[in-house]
Amino acid sequence: MTGAPAATSNQTYLEAALAWLRLRLKAAAWQSDRPAPAAPVTPPRREEPRREWWPLGRGRTPAVASPAAPSTLRPGEEPARPTEAADIARAREARDAAARADPEPALPALARALNLTAFESDILLLCAAMELDPQLPDLLREVAGGDGNGWPTLSAAAAVFAEPHSGVLSPIGPLRQLRLVEVNQSGMQPLIAAPLRIDERIGAYIAGSNYLDERLAAIMPAAHVTALEEDAVDSLSASQRLGVAEAVALARAAGSPPHDQQIQLTGADLNTRRSYAREIAAELGVHARILNAEGLPPAGESEALLRLWDRETRLLPLLLLVELPGDDLSAEAGGSPSRARLLALAARAPGLTLVSTLDPVTQALAGRALIEVVRPTPAEQAQAWREVLGEGSGETAEALAAQFSLSIAAIHAIAERTLAARSAAAATSLRDDLWRACVRHSRPALEGLAQKIEARQPWSALKLPDREAATLARIRDHMRHRAKVHGEFGFREHMSRGLGTAVLFSGESGTGKTLAAEVLAADLGLDLYRIDISGVMNKYIGVTEKNLRQIFDAGDGAILFFDECDALFAKRSEVNDSKDRYANIQVDYLLQRIESYGGLAILATNLRDAIDPAFLRRLRFIVNFPFPGVAERAAIWRNALPPDAPKADLDFDQLGRLQLSGGNIQNVALDAAFRAATAKGKITMALIAEAAQDELRKIDRPPSAAQIRALSSHRQA
Helix, strand or coil: CCCCCHHHHHHHHHHHHHHHHHHHHHHHHHHHHCCCCCCCCCCCCCCCCCCCCCCCCECCCCCCCCCCCHHHCCCCCCCCCHHHHHHHHHHHHHHHHHHCCCCCCHHHHHHHHHCCCHHHHHHHHHHHHHHHCCCHHHHHHHHCCCCCCCCCCHHHHHHHCCCCEHHHHCCCCHHHHCCCEEECCCCCCCHHHCCEEECHHHHHHHCCCCCCCHHHHCCCCECCCCCCHHHHCCCCCHHHHHHHHHHHHHHHHCCCCCCCEEEEEECCCHHHHHHHHHHHHHHHCCEEEEECHHHCCCHHHHHHHHHHHHHHHHHCCEEEEEECCCCCCCHHHCCCHHHHHHHHHHHHCCCEEEEEECCCCCCCCCCCEEEECCCCCHHHHHHHHHHHHCCCCHHHHHHHHHHCCCCHHHHHHHHHHHHHHCCCCCCCCHHHHHHHHHHHHHCCCCCCCEEEECCCCCHHHCCCCHHHHHHHHHHHHHHHCHHHHHHHCCHHHHCCCCCCEEEEEEECCCCCHHHHHHHHHHHHCCEEEEECHHHHCCCCCCHHHHHHHHHHHHCCCEEEEECCHHHCCECCCCCCCHHHHHHHHHHHHHHHHHHHCCCEEEEEECCHHHECHHHHCCCCEEEEECCCCHHHHHHHHHHHCCCCCCECCCCHHHHCCCCCCHHHHHHHHHHHHHHHHHHCCCECHHHHHHHHHHHHHHCCCCCCHHHHHHHHHHHHC
């Protein structure tokens, strides 16, 4: 048999409880109006300690007698009128019968959830009645003998209800610790005379409205609220749901509802961890709320926040998702102080708490359960692309899945937006449009650690020996066809290491390493990011590794270009002190991340001999950029000046005899162009000679007199 609707059963209970309360108040008011009996004349005796009505501990001192308990009257107290006592008994029976309704009314459910005593529950009813019954202030004034202010007090509650106890308003008691009532004590007013008022949230709950306290709702958004458009599609892959199932099993093992349990969600990106939390909450039948640095209260209010959350977890099916800042640094090392406070809150939070963090927390949450949040496998991503794109999209799906590491929700969102934006007469292919959309979506958040380079150079801009040019072409082919090799050929399951490509460009400064990276990025249609070594390196232990992790985790859809990488990838040294040990840890960590990186990582160095040999073994290609010969330098000169630049008859073969690298040649060509613009003329050999002379001196290679005369002679001719 189904129970009565919640609103109906709760209303029935409240009406019965208020009727019983009014009778109790009237009985207490009648007793307060009775004159005190004359004191009998007795012989003098030794004075006994006076027994207060307010006993220490928990005792039974009812203020209103009833036929069921006639022996509990205080000295000088008269029994209630029989008709009134019978009315009270009938009203109590009606209240108790209404409390057994299905579903359970709010106040009995609250008392059970918070483990309240009968006296504490009656005080809540008395305070709630102030908001529900307009007769109550007058009755309370009568109970106080006409001297009261019409508000509930502890003194009035003790006069009306049975089983009063002294600890009911203790700061560690549930009424005050869980903020069920507010005590408005002023000045030297005694606690028992201080007005009591029910908390607005608890009053609404008793009246039948159950919602998250607005003080928490204002700082804890629901887990489905996100700024990412693709997050509207809530979907995880099969491999990701294994982690969700593990977390759900851990939570259920702690009881229903789970109490004081923390589970770490580590790895992947913030949005994927949030998706895990939503799925865990859905499986458990609870609501997930987020607490992060933006909603962190002031330092002095952390305890109040925990008490409110403790109360809310008992009244609502909730779990807390604590999102830690991305860094794992101490405040002294430049980290966010909010991280330590969030960790402290997470460690003490009641109920089920999910801690979302990039790296596992090894101190404050040591020993807590840990779930690694993973991205969908390339096979799952390819299947998602095929599902949303339809038949005939197998090759496109494999190529996109091989290059970009995206969530299932992001794949659906990107595909739907791209398909909706395409017109029937689109000039570009669907694959190209999807590729560009994935590039935009995957642009990493590398503020302060990397610089985006606009890659526009064609292959014709490269002037390299045939061997080195062929190696670059092989790098391009590896990136283009890795979907087929990894997928159709089965190397994805066969290889235990990462499926990315790591290469080394070595050669003197200006020999074309950066230009080659630009050419590859332009040809492959990927973003190119130059990693700022100074931003990555940090003197504090562990910070360099975390910066590297941020770079590699964020850059799967881009080409990462580590310029002057010998500063990071130097040879590991013998361990003579703690600095050597941590320097070697940095190199070891870097080797692991290079192997597992899913994209193209280009490492450039001027000092190949300084690179750790163990690192060189993990590189797929090594391209040496030699200093260009005369023929290569002449070709570089021809490409250094744009077709629209005004130039005189230039002898590029003669210019090729200057001992300048490709980067230096670009500098000279640009300087000569500015000189021509200043003179309002054309770029001539004489202007190039002047610019070349300055460039050679800048790099400590002053030109010989013969070279200068040879260049200047063209002006005479």
